[in-house]
Amino acid sequence: MARFGIHLSISGGVAQAAARALELGCDTFQIFSRNPRTLKAKPIDPGDAAAFRAAVSESGIRPVVIHVNYLINAASPKDDTYQLSVDALADELVRADALGAELVVMHPGNHLGSGIEAGAARIASAIDRAYESTGAQARLCLENMAGAGTEVGTTFDELRMIIDLARRGPTLGVCLDTCHAYGAGYDVSTARGLRAAIEQARSAVGLDRIVLVHANDSKGQLSSRKDRHEHIGDGSIGLQGFRNMLACPELADLPFMLETPVDSPDDQARDLAAIRSCAPQDEYRHLTGRMRVEV
Numbered sequence: 001m002a003r004f005g006i007h008l009s010i011s012g013g014v015a016q017a018a019a020r021a022l023e024l025g026c027d028t029f030q031i032f033s034r035n036p037r038t039l040k041a042k043p044i045d046p047g048d049a050a051a052f053r054a055a056v057s058e059s060g061i062r063p064v065v066i067h068v069n070y071l072i073n074a075a076s077p078k079d080d081t082y083q084l085s086v087d088a089l090a091d092e093l094v095r096a097d098a099l100g101a102e103l104v105v106m107h108p109g110n111h112l113g114s115g116i117e118a119g120a121a122r123i124a125s126a127i128d129r130a131y132e133s134t135g136a137q138a139r140l141c142l143e144n145m146a147g148a149g150t151e152v153g154t155t156f157d158e159l160r161m162i163i164d165l166a167r168r169g170p171t172l173g174v175c176l177d178t179c180h181a182y183g184a185g186y187d188v189s190t191a192r193g194l195r196a197a198i199e200q201a202r203s204a205v206g207l208d209r210i211v212l213v214h215a216n217d218s219k220g221q222l223s224s225r226k227d228r229h230e231h232i233g234d235g236s237i238g239l240q241g242f243r244n245m246l247a248c249p250e251l252a253d254l255p256f257m258l259e260t261p262v263d264s265p266d267d268q269a270r271d272l273a274a275i276r277s278c279a280p281q282d283e284y285r286h287l288t289g290r291m292r293v294e295v
Contacts, residue, residue: 002246003027003255004275006268007067014048014099018055024269028255030065033095039071039088049098056100063102063255065212068092074126075109075119075152086126093136103212105141105175108153108162119152124165131168141173141212146183147225154184156204163205174209179216182237185223189241198250207250215242215256215275231260232274242278
């Protein structure tokens, strides 16, 4: 059975995010563990971490997901940026363990002209160094990207390249972002296109690695290579696209996390209701074989 959640602000302290998730009726939630606008951050306060763990335990909401800082670029060929990124990634893993988060999601990075292969090698090394320096336990998940600029991880094959190069490869997960996939050319708005994407993911990374869906509609068009999230049902993927995903046996039991725009105080609740409305009846959710979808 799918679980639905939202990326929430940590304004007022991390424990407030758990309270907000409960207030909204989330089954799961995602946060930044630190200021996303800087690569440097103070260590997480043990009291804040304990309060967060207690709030999550009381709510019963799981899994808790940490999204790493957007400024981290583990593919950078620039040594100073790369070292800062490795250090920041290590810190993110430490924070995730302190908060009891099960999953950590990262954008692979931008190779800045050095090429996909070189970028993938840098990312793999950064992941290994971050884990080896911390002994962290949280599971790191690579997020597929829309393909803007020199992004690495636009295709499932590129994600596989990173996984194969990393010593930590066997433990790495994948986060499927629907807006990014659509921008990269995977037509997840239709049954046929979704099935093709699923089969490519199966072949390249293995479906057991996909442990989370970032459920975002898209302001951009198919293959636009634009990362522009839209409210559920208001974009190019549309409600039927999400109905297809939630009727897909390979995705139906995963956490679906919203990263949709917050233009007004009620937006998060509306988007959560919209994605929930796309879920099929319980008696149909676990059927296998041919998907119960419309093109």
